[in-house]
Amino acid sequence: xxxxxxxxxxxxxxxxxxxxxxxxxxxxxxxxxxxxxxxxxxxxxxxxxxxxxxxxxxxxxxxxxxxxxxxxxxxxxxxxxxxxxxxxxxxxxxxxxxxxxxxxxxxxxxxxxxxxxxxxxxxxxxxxxxxxxxxxxxxxxxxxxxxxxxxxxxxxxxxxxxxxxxxxxxxxxxxxxxxxxxxxxxxxxxxxxxxxxxxxxxxxxxxxxxxxxxxxxxxxxxxxxxxxxxxxxxxxxxxxxxxxxxxxxxxxxxxxxxxxxxxxxxxxxxxxxxxxxxxxxxxxxxxxxxxxxxxxxxxxxxxxxxxxxxxxxxxxxxxxxxxxxxxxxxxxxxxxxxxxxxxxxxxxxxxxxxxxxxxxxxxxxxxxxxxxxxxxxxxxxxxxxxxxxxxxxxxxxxxxxxxxxxxxxxxxxxxxxxxxxxxxxxxxxxxxxxxxxxxxxxxxxxxxxxxxxxxxxxxxxxxxxxxxxxxxxxxxxxxxxxxxxxxxxxxxxxxxxxxxxxxxxxxxxxxxxxxxxxxxxxxxxxxxxxxxxxxxxxxxxxxxxxxxxxxxxxxxxxxxxxxxxxxxxxxxxxxxxxxxxxxxxxxxxxxxxxxxxxxxxxxxxxxxxxxxxxxxxxxxxxxxxxxxxxxxxxxxxxxxxxxxxxxxxxxxxxxxxxxxxxxxxxxxxxxxxxxxxxxxxxxxxxxxxxxxxxxxxxxxxxxxxxxxxxxxxxxxxxxxxxxxxxxxxxxxxxxxxxxxxxxx
Numbered sequence: 107x108x109x110x111x112x113x114x115x116x117x118x119x120x121x122x123x124x125x126x127x128x129x130x131x132x133x134x135x136x137x138x139x140x141x142x143x144x145x146x147x148x149x150x151x152x153x154x155x156x157x158x159x160x161x162x163x164x165x166x167x168x169x170x171x172x173x174x175x176x177x178x179x180x181x182x183x184x185x186x187x188x189x190x191x192x193x194x195x196x197x198x199x200x201x202x203x204x205x206x207x208x209x210x211x212x213x214x215x216x217x218x219x220x221x222x223x224x225x226x227x228x229x230x231x232x233x234x235x236x237x238x239x240x241x242x243x244x245x246x247x248x249x250x251x252x253x254x255x256x257x258x259x260x261x262x263x264x265x266x267x268x269x270x271x272x273x274x275x276x277x278x279x280x281x282x283x284x285x286x287x288x289x290x291x292x293x294x295x296x297x298x299x300x301x302x303x304x305x306x307x308x309x310x311x312x313x314x315x316x317x318x319x320x321x322x323x324x325x326x327x328x329x330x331x332x333x334x335x336x337x338x339x340x341x342x343x344x345x346x347x348x349x350x351x352x353x354x355x356x357x358x359x360x361x362x363x364x365x366x367x368x369x370x371x372x373x374x375x376x377x378x379x380x381x382x383x384x385x386x387x388x389x390x391x392x393x394x395x396x397x398x399x400x401x402x403x404x405x406x407x408x409x410x411x412x413x414x415x416x417x418x419x420x421x422x423x424x425x426x427x428x429x430x431x432x433x434x435x436x437x438x439x440x441x442x443x444x445x446x447x448x449x450x451x452x453x454x455x456x457x458x459x460x461x462x463x464x465x466x467x468x469x470x471x472x473x474x475x476x477x478x479x480x481x482x483x484x485x486x487x488x489x490x491x492x493x494x495x496x497x498x499x500x501x502x503x504x505x506x507x508x509x510x511x512x513x514x515x516x517x518x519x520x521x522x523x524x525x526x527x528x529x530x531x532x533x534x535x536x537x538x539x540x541x542x543x544x545x546x547x548x549x550x551x552x553x554x555x556x557x558x559x560x561x562x563x564x565x566x567x568x569x570x571x572x573x574x575x576x577x578x579x580x581x582x583x584x585x586x587x588x589x590x591x592x593x594x595x596x597x598x599x600x601x602x603x604x605x606x607x608x609x610x611x612x613x614x615x616x617x618x619x620x621x622x623x624x625x626x627x628x629x630x631x632x633x634x635x636x637x638x639x640x641x642x643x644x645x646x647x648x649x650x651x652x653x654x655x656x657x658x659x660x661x662x663x664x665x666x667x668x669x670x671x672x673x674x675x676x677x678x679x680x681x682x683x684x685x686x687x688x689x690x691x692x693x694x695x696x697x698x699x700x701x702x703x704x705x706x707x708x709x710x711x712x713x714x715x716x717x718x719x720x721x722x723x724x725x726x727x728x729x730x731x732x733x734x735x736x737x738x739x740x741x742x743x744x745x746x747x748x749x750x751x752x753x754x755x756x757x758x759x760x761x762x763x764x765x766x767x768x769x770x771x772x773x774x775x776x777x778x779x780x781x782x783x784x785x786x787x788x789x790x791x792x793x794x795x796x797x798x799x800x801x802x803x804x805x806x807x808x809x810x811x812x813x814x815x816x817x818x819x820x821x822x823x824x825x826x827x828x829x830x831x832x833x834x835x836x837x838x839x840x841x842x843x844x845x846x847x848x849x850x
Contacts, residue, residue: 110125112160115165136168140168167181175197195307201273203268213503217568220519224304225237235278236283238250238264238285242474250287251288253284254279257286262274282317285315287299289474298468299474308433310434313642324452338578344577345688347408351702355394385435387436389444406453406524411425411460423460425465433838445522454524459516464498482496490539492539500560506561524577528581534582537553580608603642627760655700657698659698674720675841685741695721698719750790751789751790773844774847790828796820797845799844799845804839809839
C-alpha cells in the first residue's frame with residue numbers, strides 16, 4: 107500500500123478505484139480514503155465516528171468494517187487546523203460511460219457524446235455532485251483541479267476506463283465552480299488543460315472551465331423549430347446579416363449591465379478597446395440588434411464564431427472552447443435567450459463553425475495528453491504555418507466524433523438554424539498554402555485530403571438526419587465538384603455554397619473606373635454560366651473589408667455621389683441575381699472605414715442622408731425580395747433567370763428577367779453601370795402592356811438624382827432582343843431598375 111500511495115502522491119496512478127473506497131476482502135470490507143496533507147480523518151457511519159488510520163501511507167486513511175458502508179458515508183477531515191466534512195469520491199464506483207457509449211465513441215458515431223463527456227451535474231445514490239469525463243488516451247494519470255483542492259492535482263486523481271476515457275464523480279461540486287484537468291504524460295510532463303467538452307469557460311484571459319447545467323433553459327420557440335424542420339429552407343428567401351457581436355456596437359462603462367437578478371455586471375473589455383467602452387451582453391444585444399435586423403428585413407443573422415476563444419483579434423476563428431458560447435457577452439443561458447428572442451421575432455441564427463483548425467494555446471487541444479491526439483503529428487499535414495494553427499486528425503474516429511457531435515450540440519442545445527463552415531478549401535487540399543516539399547500526397551498520390559472529405563460528408567449527413575430544415579453553408583473558394591450535392595451520390599452534402607467567384611468578379615468590376623467597364627462586361631455576366639452547377643449563396647463578406655481592402659463604399663471609384671450610386675447599384679444587382687444573400691454589417695448603410703474588431707460601426711453616418719439612403723434601399727430590397735417569389739423560388743432552376751441582353755458592353759448595360767414557375771411571377775431588371783444616363787433605351791419584353799417601376803436605385807429617397815420612368819412604362823410594338831414588344835426606358839446613371847408587369 108505504501109507503493110500505491112506513493113503513486114497517488116506523485117500523480118502516477120491510473121486506477122485509484124483499485125485501492126480507494128470500499129474494498130471487499132474475504133469476510134470484511136476495507137475502506138480507504140485519499141486525503142493529501144490531512145492530519146486526522148474519521149469515517150461517519152450513520153452519524154457515528156469511526157477512527158481511520160494512516161499506517162501504510164501518511165495520506166491513505168483506512169478502516170475495516172464487517173459490511174459494506176455503501177456510498178453515503180462521510181469523512182470528517184482535520185487539515186491544517188481546519189475541520190470539514192465531505193463525501194468520499196472513490197465510494198461512487200459505477201461507470202458513467204456505458205458499453206454502448208464506448209462502442210459508438212470508438213467508431214466515431216456517438217452523435218450526443220457531450221451528454222457523457224465534460225462535467226455534468228448529477229445525483230448518484232441520492233448525493234448531488236458533478237461527474238467528470240475526459241478522453242486522454244495517452245495520459246499516465248489525470249486529476250481534477252479546482253477551488254475545492256486549492257488547484258492541487260494530487261487530491262482528485264481520476265479513474266481510467268476503457269478507450270482512454272477517465273472518470274470521477276466529486277460529491278457536492280456545484281454549478282458555477284471552476285475546474286481544469288491536470289494531465290500527466292508518459293514522459294512525466296504535466297499540463298493544465300481546459301475541458302475540451304466544457305460547456306462554459308471563464309472570460310479571457312482566464313482559461314478555466316465552469317460547471318454548467320445545460321438542460322435548465324425553458325425554450326419558447328417550439329413553433330419556429332417545428333415549422334423549420336418541416337420545410338426545405340432553400341424554398342424560401344434567405345437574406346443574411348453577417349456580423350461580429352463584439353464590434354457591432356459597444357456600451358459605455360458608465361452604464362454597467364444589470365442582469366435579471368438585479369446584479370450589476372461589467373463585461374470584461376479587451377485591452378485594445380477604448381477605455382470608456384465595454385462589450386454589450388447577449389441580453390443587451392437582443393434588445394438592440396434584433397429590432398435593427400428586423401427593421402432592415404433580413405431573414406437571418408450570421409454570427410462570426412461564437413465558440414470560446416482566447417484572442418479577440420482572431421475574430422473567433424481560433425477556438426479553444428468548442429462546446430461553449432463565449433463568456434465575453436454573458437452566460438450560455440443568456441445566449442440561448444438571445445436565440446429564443448430571435449426566433450420569436452422571425453429571425454434565424456447561423457453560426458460560423460471552424461472545424462478546419464485550432465490554435466496552439468497551452469490550455470487547449472494541442473498536444474493534449476503529451477501526444478498528438480487531436481492533431482496530426484506530422485506538420486506537413488497537421489499544421490497551417492501561415493495561420494499558426496493545427497489541423498484536426500480527421501482519420502481518428504474519436505476526433506471526428508468530437509467535431510460531428512459538436513455540430514449536433516449547437517443545433518440541439520442552442521437551437522441554431524444553420525452553420526457556415528469556414529475555409530473549406532483549406533480542409534479539402536493537402537497542399538493548401540503549402541509550397542512543394544511541405545505537404546504529403548494522399549494514398550493515391552493526389553492533393554485531395556480524403557479524410558477531410560469523409561469527415562465533411564459524415565458531418566452533413568448526420569446533421570440533416572437530425573435537423574432536416576437546417577442550413578449548411580460552405581465557404582469554399584475553389585471548383586471542387588458537388589459541394590452542394592447529397593453525400594449518397596458522392597457530394598459533400600452542404601445545401602449552400604458561397605459564390606466566391608461572383609463576389610470577386612463583382613468587386614473587381616465595381617472598383618473599375620466606369621469608362622473601363624465596357625472592357626470587362628464578362629465580370630457581370632460570367633456567374634450565370636456556372637450558376638446552376640451548385641446551390642449558391644451570394645456573399646459580400648467580412649474578409650473583403652479589412653487588411654487594407656477598404657469597406658464596400660470606398661472600393662467604388664469617383665466622387666462621393668458616384669461611390670454612393672455604385673454601392674446602391676451593386677447591392678441591387680446582388681438582390682436581383684439568382685442565389686441567396688449575405689452581406690457584412692456596415693455595408694447596409696455605407697460604412698466608410700474598414701472594419702475594426704475593437705471598435706463600433708460608424709453609426710454616426712446615419713445622420714447623413716446618403717448613408718440613410720443606402721440603408722433605406724437595403725430595407726426595400728429585402729422587402730421586395732421576400733414578397734416576390736420571382737426573386738428566390740427558382741434560384742437553382744434555370745427557368746428562374748433569362749437574359750434579355752447581356753451584350754451591350756459599349757454602354758455597360760445589362761437586362762434580364764427573374765421568373766418563378768409555380769405561380770408565373772416574373773420581373774424585369776435593367777442595370778446601367780456608368781454615370782451616363784440614357785433618356786431612350788429600348789429593351790425587349792415578352793408581353794405587351796404596362797410595366798410598373800417598382801424599384802429605382804436612383805430615387806431621391808435613396809440619395810439619387812431621381813431620374814426614372816414616372817412610375818412605369820407601356821410597351822411599344824418595336825421588336826428587339828427577340829421579342830415583338832419593347833419598353834423605351836429612361837436609364838438613370840449608375841442605377842438598377844426593377845419592373846413588374848401589371849395586368850389591366
